[in-house]
Amino acid sequence: MLSKLPIEEFQAHRLAFFEQMPTNSVAIIPANSEVTRSNDTEFVFCQDKNFYYLTGFNEPDALLVLVKNDDSCESVLFCLAKDELQEVWHGRRIGQEKAVADYKVEQAFTSDEIDSYLPDYLDGKSQVFFPFANEALTHKVFAWIAQVKSTFRQGGKAPANLLDSADITNELRLIKSDNELALMRQANVISGNAHQRAMQKAAVGKFEYQVEAEILHEFARNGARHAAYGTIVAGGDNANILHYTNNSDVLNDNELLLIDAGGELDGYAADITRTFPVNGRFTQEQKAIYQLVLDAKNLAVNAIKPGMSFAKLNIITNEFLTKGLLDLGILTGDLATLIEEKKVKDYFIHGLGHWLGLDVHDVGDYHANAEREQHRAFKQGMVMTIEPGIYIPLSDMNVEQKWRGIGVRIEDNIAVTATGYENLTQDAPDTIDAIEALMAKANS
Incomplete structure (x- = not known):
């Protein structure tokens, strides 16, 4: 199935990659393979994100080869061959003809032909790019290079310089195009509505996994068939486990429910966290902590613009949270000393944020x-x-x-604009009044 992004987007990604390659070089970018879950069943297939970024192609066991010569650039895709028997059992394949027509590569060959062609693509090239982190491919690249070196008496010349392709793709993926931003806005709308649904469906006596099911249903019915990461539905003290994904406990009265959930839309992730009272009403202590975190989040978001950095945002946010915790009596002592000793990290125990894109913790x-x-x-x-x-x-x-037992996190997805920022997370309520009003309406 073709991506929701126009195919020209992926062509532009390849062109940008070519621009980073020197003349007389080749890049080898692999797709993922299916991963066995148990016996003869597989996990839902997830494509290698760098391969997807350059192709939009979503089948396993494929390989992209980018060749840059003195006067030309060529994209070559190796992918599974059309096979009626295999397609009856495992689903339709795109095949070589449609790969060229639909994905706009210059040539396409079968995956079975990779070992036959790759030494020829490497022969005479001065540099080769490939992902060093892919151990299986690394072994193959060295084998292909060895094969080229074995022909030196016949004029074979193997690349002398090996470079990590991730150094290029990581930088390219960091800056989102207008098309990518539009897709991420849509992923945020879907995910924000899922958080609204969770607030409306949560109730004392339900289990965390029942709320998770509501979230996943809202994702899927709006086109985000899969979650971008393991959904966190953490009631009460479970919220103090950062990556809690058991989602197996019952929801109790007078406790908060922290939900960290984002849908994946056409490969691109949303990553939203909301915290709200299971019974629909914050206690005074919950309000105090929640409002402090919300104000800190808004303070950081409002400071975002070109030239800002996470380091600067951390200073602003940590000082604000330190004063807030001191005012509540959770921290004690001299404010300047508490800030200098970073005592806020006793309670704000992770980073302020991370890049977001094709991966939830993006490159x-x-x-x-x-x-x-x-x-x-x-x-x-x-x-x-x-x-x-x-x-x-x-x-x-x-x-x-x-x-004790209070855990609050509030998380938005922010795009940097020419003069400031755009908050993509517009559909997940975050104020105390808005949350309580939505939950009261659902229970009326």
Whole structure:
């Protein structure tokens, strides 16, 4: 099935990759293979994101070869052959003819022909790009190079320089095109509505997985057939487990429910977190923590513009949260000392955000220093999450009992514009009044 993005988008991605390649070089980008789940059943197939970024092609066991000569650039796709018997059992294949016609590559061959052709594509080239992290492909590349070297008496010349293709794709993927941004807006609309549905369906006595089912149903019925990552539905103290995905406990009265869930639309991820009261009404303590996190989130979002960085946002947000926790009596001592000693990290235990795109934790260098401060300046077209949180587990004996068991995270998806930002997460309520009103309406 063709992508919702126009095929010209993927051609543009390849062109941008070619522009980063020197003359007389070749790049080899593999697709993923299916992964066995148990015995003879497979996990739902997920394409290698770099391969998808350059092709829009969503079948397993394919390979993209990009060849840059003195006067030409050529895209060659190796993919599964048409096979009536296999297609009866496992589904239709695109085949070589439609690969050329629909995906706009210059040539297409069968996957079975990879080993026959690749030494020829490498012969005479000075550089070869491929993903170093792909161990299986790395072994094959060395085998193909060895095959070329074995023909040196006949004039064979293997590439002398091996370079990691991820260095190029990671940078290209960091800046989203208008088409990509439009798709990510749509993924956010679908995901935001799923969070609304979760708020409307949650109730005391239900199980976390029942709320998860509502979220996944809302994703799928609107075109996002799969979640972008393991959905977190964490009631009460479970919210203080950052990557809680068991989703197996019952929802209790007077507890909060933290949901971290985003749909994947045509490969692109949304990543939204909302926290709300199971019974529809925040307690005073829950309100205090929630409003502090919400204000911190809005403070960070409103500061986003070209030239800003996560390092600068962290300073702003951490100082704000430190003062807030001090005012509530959760932290004690001198404000300046607490800030200097980063005591806020006792309760805000993860980073402020991350890049977002084809992967939920998307690729792209943060320009972090030895202290893990992320100094990369934001540019138009970057998309990121902003997700402050405060986590006070039941086991924390350093605070008053009334605070224990509260875990709050609020997360939006933000695109950097020419002069500021665009908040893609418009459909998931985040104010106390809006959340309580929506839940009251659902229960009336």
